[in-house]
Amino acid sequence: MKIVEDSPPILTALDRPNSYIGRSVPRPNMARLMQGRAQYVSDVVLPRMAHVAFVRSPHAHARIESIDAAAARKAPGVIAVVTGPELAKVITPWVGVLTHLKGLKSAPQNAIAVDRACWAGEAVCAVVARSRAEAEDGCGLVEVEYEELQAVTDPETALDPKTPVIHPSIADNLCFERVHTAGDPDKGFAEADAVVETTFLFGRHTGVCNEPRAIVADWNPGDARLTVYQGTQAPHMMQNLFAKHLNLEEHQIRVVTKDVGGSFGIKVHTYADEMATVALSKLLKRPVKFVADRIESFVTDIHARDHRVKAKIGVKSDGTITAWEIDDLTGIGPYSVYPRTSGIEANQVVNLTGGPYTCGNYRARARVVFQNKNVMCQYRAVGHPIATAVTEGLIELAAAKIGMDPLEIRRRNLIADDAHPSQGPSGIKFEALSHHSSLAHLDSMMNYAGLRAEQEKLRKQGIYRGIGFASFVEVTNPSAAFYGVGGARISAQDGATVRLDGTGAIFCHTGVSEQGQGAEAVIAQCVATSFGVSMDRVRVIMGDTDNTPYGGGTWASRAAGIGGEAAWQAGKALRANVLAVAGSILQAKPETMDIRNGIVVDAATGAERIGLDEVARIAYFRPDTLPSGIQAELVATRHYVPRAWAFAFTNGIQASYLEVDTDSGFVKLLKHWCVEDCGTVINPQLVDEQVRGGVVQGIGAALFEHCLYDDRGQLLNGNMADYLVPMAVEMPDIEVGHVVTPTADSELGAKGAGEAGTAGAPGCVMNAINDALRPLGAAPLTDMPFTPDKILRALKRV
Amino acid sequence: MKPSPFAYAKAKSLDHAIELLARPDGEARLLAGGQSLIATLNLRLSAPKLLIDLNGIGGLAGIAVKNDMVEIGAMTRHAEAERSADIARHAPLIALALPHIGHAAIRNRGTLGGSIAFADPAAELPACLLALGGEIDIVGPTGKRTVQADDFFKGLFETALGPRDVLTAIRLPAAANDTRVGFAEFSRRHGDYAMVGLAACAQVDGKGLGDVRLAYFGVGNVPLRAKKAETRLTEGSIDDAVKALASDLDPSGDVQATGATKLHLAGVLLRRVATQLMEVRS
């Protein structure tokens, strides 16, 4: 393990001449994005394309008595009006369950509600028209009669016997429950000198991708093929699901994903309105486009968090943690989302709580209940922000109670850097982590002692600043243990195909996809390095199920670690193939040669032997001149899936420095730091920017974002003026540092980095606020987001 | 979401605009900067049959100082006022408030007259106009009239403007040597509508503040004068003025804050703005 500053030195196993590994090279796809020449799905226009808009239920729970579409059918531009029962003839319903989440249950969900709407915003009728505006006009003319049913909205009472059961087909409103006990928590609490017990609340929030969900489905009966342009993170997963529910073969479906205007986990799920769009194309035999507008995005894009966690920690007076206990309750809407389910976040909370620490006495319960609100599912850093805030919140409350410095209590409990392999309280397995090195790096990077002195001085002037921390672990590079073992057809492995073109440049076709993280750059860096050309000689092809190896796509911080390794290995394999051909041309042993900067060279001396363009010329145009029996194979494919470890856990620590205006309850963020260890850093700049963007998403959760529902299941702030996303003025500068502990599971050694920022920031900001307010005797704030309203109440100012 | 269908007409003159407003169904709306109106159209929260665009009418924009009054044409854009030396010098309260309105692109397009006529209770400019005791010029089918700011804001998005009236200009007393102004607001994010805001104006004499006008926004259906607090502040007690707010204001809660929090924040603003009013002018 080593600490790196801006640009890590070249790493051993990857130490090839002209290596791009560890270099902050710019992404190759930025120019088109900056010039307005990108192609997002919302930009796609096809001949004969129609637009769909949906009539959506205004009620959280209602029986659909009747739908009168006569006026809408006659409206200008309207092509078709289609109800749930009509569309159900084209597309089958789905059930979002995974067998490894034992007991998880859900009810069949239809593309358009058939007889009952289960949340305010669920589509009950589709109007297809020549333009989106005309489709919306048509929606306004559809008369739906509803019988409003009692809405189940409060998770706390969802399981009460007198609360109505949302789905008569399943016994109760319990979607999933997990109970876990490790060590001896009762003994641990008995041995504690101090016990802290509190309840943490996490507001429901949502992704607010700048480009809303968008899909263009084009069923061509002439080819018997469906081409779907979709802003998705998982093209092959969607190919499989479209085939399954439209009763087609996978090879009849092509999913094309070019530029995607943000995803963050929002665009990795099955959405009823997108399934409906695909089915409508099949029904109408023409392209149909659906772009969610912002208002329907708020009531249909998956929501996340919304957990209530009762939590308890025991500590000795020397700071040793003796036990943990959590009881998590979350309401996930009326359906478990397909195919990843809505049980994963609560499951992750159980898995990750206490994760960085040695104390193994742990009791946890998580319950996931149905309710009549928009569905919830996996969103950036799934479960991590909750588990981290609970763990780190407990630790800082305990430290305050026993009068110990918050970094010191961590030093005394974090798993030692040399104690690996190790495991967390829930049994999650860690290959190698660097908590202590990361903490030490953070300590010096932020000048902790200096900030404490400044804080103390300012307090005397009535200025209340706070410093908060959050250590964390992050799940990355998931193996089949995440979804595959539960029966979901979601690829855990990923492939790369590298091909030499006729001029000596290479194409790399990869199963991972790009939504801005920089996967395209990382793949190009890996293959350019392992094959031996400059990056401008690499063209990366992604986001097209017709033209890429089978793969999972980009989610759960997997693209660099899994897709990158496949590309690295494919580049090596093609190098061997090219050297075999070069060897036969030059009458030299392939193992004495290498490819460097696009030229076959003598490995020992670096002397140039033959250019790649010449190898390609001979292999493609004059193969007759090769010795007999030599067939050039200038394409190579390799796949990779993590096998030794279910997940490549990463770790890190964040710090927040902020000031609370105790008169107004407003929080000003002054600075934020993050040290993280994602193993081999392929592109430091891209990692830093993933961290920064992630931190700000976490800050959004801590201070601003909240889907506010009333008790009838109506979203009160479903627009961008009232749902507050982080904007530039309120966000701090963020300093990022690295510690490098590569995974031995792959040659590259890279782990993921996409969610570390979001995992740690909410708990970190919470701790900083409580640190600021502690001298004022304020009750600790544990109810996110921390609005001025809540802070003033904690200060008893209102 | 896309707007419901409507017709569009570009008014050639004020008379033409007023004539166009005379639709029998009354479902015509005037389009000034459009920064609030077009958003509501896009959300289908309003669906007029006709939009009458005022942007082509000459003489409705511009800033002039005459007879100790600053006259601002209704179609003057926020950005133009922000750049105006006359506003900075003669209408410093407006200058203080402008940077809080939306964002650069919004201010490039939004108009002062539109903002006053739309009368969003959480908007800055209606409160400024009220604090300054300004007046509003209106032209309607029966001719011109002038309404005092204190009489202009009638209810939630309701003003003294009739269905066939056009707001043509606002007039503010130019700041004198003894004039002091103060402005502060709490908004969750820069450029958002305020949770609570306060625009204030006073005259200083040797002893203290006189003619104090405190106009709150974001605390009711209209911008509100805190008259008891004004009196207490004139008497010289900030503490009493803050206490008086409890009888001046009765804010309702919304998605950002409870009514109690808003009332508390109104007091915090009063202390800050009072300090601004009492600052010695350099």
Place this chain on the structure above:
Amino acid sequence: MSEHRCDITLTVNGETVAETVDARKTLVDFLRDDLILTGSHVGCEHGVCGACTVRVDGDVVRGCLMLAAQCNGARVETIEGVSDGGEIADLQTAFEQRNALQCGFCTPGMLLTAQELLASGQVPSREKIREQISGNYCRCTGYHAIVDAIESVAQARAGHKP
């Protein structure tokens, strides 16, 4: 005279365009649907996100809060035209070097908004830069890199050594 369909003639990126549009069509929808200038994006349609930012008669505006019908006689510039003309080439290079964009959806609007500030020739503070882009939503970057990129261009244009 009032119409549901309006004839408009305007210049877009220097080219004269004459079209008939629905009165209800916003400027950004007109650019995207009718002229297939898809570099201006639709993010919220209620004036908050800034993805639709374009320039009209030299000023940045929200493309979703103006009607195409209002643009008769106007000079409209979009990211495509401003890029091709080279006006913001240094800003684009700075964004690339600093990775000041990820998904890129906000970027055209962000660039045009930044350019309006930079055109003043001043070297703004980081706070001022943040204020200028406060109406342009970016979910990906956390803004830090964007502020860095804009700051570096302001300094370079003012002749400061990097």
